[in-house]
Amino acid sequence: PASKLPRVGTTIFTVMSQLAAEHQAVNLGQGFPDFAVPARLVDELDKTMRAGHNQYPPMTGIPALRQAIADKTGRCYGWRPDVDAGITVTSGASEAIFDAVHAVVHPGEEVIVLDPCYDCYEPAIELAGARAMHVPLDPLTFAPDWGLVRAAITAKTRMLLINSPHNPSGAMLDAGDMAAIADLLRGTGIFLLSDEVYEHIVFDGARHESVLRYPELRERAFVVSSFGKTYHCTGWKLGYCIAPPALSAEFRKVHQYNTFCSFAPAQHAFAAMIQAEPEHYEQLGAFYEAKRDRFREQLLSTRLKPLPVPGGYFQLVDYSAVSDLDDLAFCRWLTTEHGVAAIPLSPFYENPPPGQRLARLCFAKNEATLDAAIQRLRKL
Numbered sequence: 408p409a410s411k412l413p414r415v416g417t418t419i420f421t422v423m424s425q426l427a428a429e430h431q432a433v434n435l436g437q438g439f440p441d442f443a444v445p446a447r448l449v450d451e452l453d454k455t456m457r458a459g460h461n462q463y464p465p466m467t468g469i470p471a472l473r474q475a476i477a478d479k480t481g482r483c484y485g486w487r488p489d490v491d492a493g494i495t496v497t498s499g500a501s502e503a504i505f506d507a508v509h510a511v512v513h514p515g516e517e518v519i520v521l522d523p524c525y526d527c528y529e530p531a532i533e534l535a536g537a538r539a540m541h542v543p544l545d546p547l548t549f550a551p552d553w554g555l556v557r558a559a560i561t562a563k564t565r566m567l568l569i570n571s572p573h574n575p576s577g578a579m580l581d582a583g584d585m586a587a588i589a590d591l592l593r594g595t596g597i598f599l600l601s602d603e604v605y606e607h608i609v610f611d612g613a614r615h616e617s618v619l620r621y622p623e624l625r626e627r628a629f630v631v632s633s634f635g636k637t638y639h640c641t642g643w644k645l646g647y648c649i650a651p652p653a654l655s656a657e658f659r660k661v662h663q664y665n666t667f668c669s670f671a672p673a674q675h676a677f678a679a680m681i682q683a684e685p686e687h688y689e690q691l692g693a694f695y696e697a698k699r700d701r702f703r704e705q706l707l708s709t710r711l712k713p714l715p716v717p718g719g720y721f722q723l724v725d726y727s728a729v730s731d732l733d734d735l736a737f738c739r740w741l742t743t744e745h746g747v748a749a750i751p752l753s754p755f756y757e758n759p760p761p762g763q764r765l766a767r768l769c770f771a772k773n774e775a776t777l778d779a780a781i782q783r784l785r786k787l
């Protein structure tokens with residue numbers, strides 16, 4: 408039978424993690440922390456499973472967790488979503504992105520994505536029978552050119568997908584970008600899907616410009632986040648979507664027949680954790696900023712050139728002083744010959760910029776892991 412996703416292979420994250428394991432490489436490729444989740448969270452999870460919260464939770468998420476998300480959103484962004492009608496708990500941000508696209512995008516329509524972009528966007532769009540229209544970000548700063556986005560809008564455009572802090576670059580949208588998006592979408596029927604999974608990992612005193620801060624934007628938006636990023640537990644796959652009641656209603660139609668509901672014990676654990684320890688997410692930026700600074704300092708003793716990292720937990724490096732290989736070949740070579748796994752950027756593009764020599768390194772790691780990687784990178 409004809410493939411529904413003819414251009415899709417195994418994700419670069421899986422490919423590089425497998426290669427890293429085969430070659431005992433330090434894995435700075437796939438983005439996941441190698442340190443412990445907060446002790447309180449594990450205790451809460453244990454407690455809640457023993458207390459018997461092991462059956463189907465409500466389809467939309469347990470009320471205590473939706474309440475905690477609403478409170479946290481209010482504290483962070485000055486606006487509190489509707490607990491019952493505006494928040495849906497999902498199995499990771501990935502499910503939320505898939506559900507949001509399928510809730511409102513019809514076959515034959517178009518969704519604008521900004522390249523480079525995270526790899527789960529386009530397959531979700533294609534499976535909805537729609538087309539991803541790729542608009543390039545600036546190849547050096549990864550800033551959007553809203554004029555180019557405007558030029559990409561057609562009568563078929565149904566959604567604009569944004570991601571800040573940005574994977575893979577760490578670039579962040581600012582208040583000017585938010586105003587530009589409002590200008591672009593005003594008077595159109597275009598929805599906004601905002602991937603904010605790195606919302607709490609922002610540096611240098613910057614403010615995360617959540618779409619939820621902006622009334623004009625949030626009334627047409629699906630905003631998704633992930634507990635995996637905020638609580639160092641990417642394998643738990645719990646996230647959520649905040650959207651106005653009418654959009655949440657459509658979103659839930661997809662969610663209820665996709666997964667129906669998400670891992671109950673973790674919902675109880677996060678509800679307790681968010682309320683008891685707001686310091687955890689409040690201090691996450693500082694926690695990762697120290698890692699970023701130390702890692703960048705160490706990179707100066709290698710021939711890799713670090714690019715700025717405003718947010719997120721990925722460091723882009725320019726390797727042109729080391730090698731003229733294309734990025735896929737370079738990352739394979741780095742893994743197999745030098746024992747450090749990295750992620751090439753070209754899989755994040757429809758049309759990778761010719762001659763781009765960038766690789767992505769994840770610094771959500773213990774100091775010992777990063778030190779071991781740096782020792783190897785010094786030999787390049």
Ligand code: PMP
Nearest residue numbers: 499500501525574604633635646
């Ligand atoms: N969006 C971005 C930008 C990501 O980096 C990730 C995690 N890799 C996701 C979405 C998916 O998050 P989750 O693991 O919660 O599905």
Ligand code: GLN
Nearest residue numbers: 420421436437438439574
């Ligand atoms: N989001 C992770 C990254 O960017 C990968 C998640 C996955 O492997 N699907 O590295």
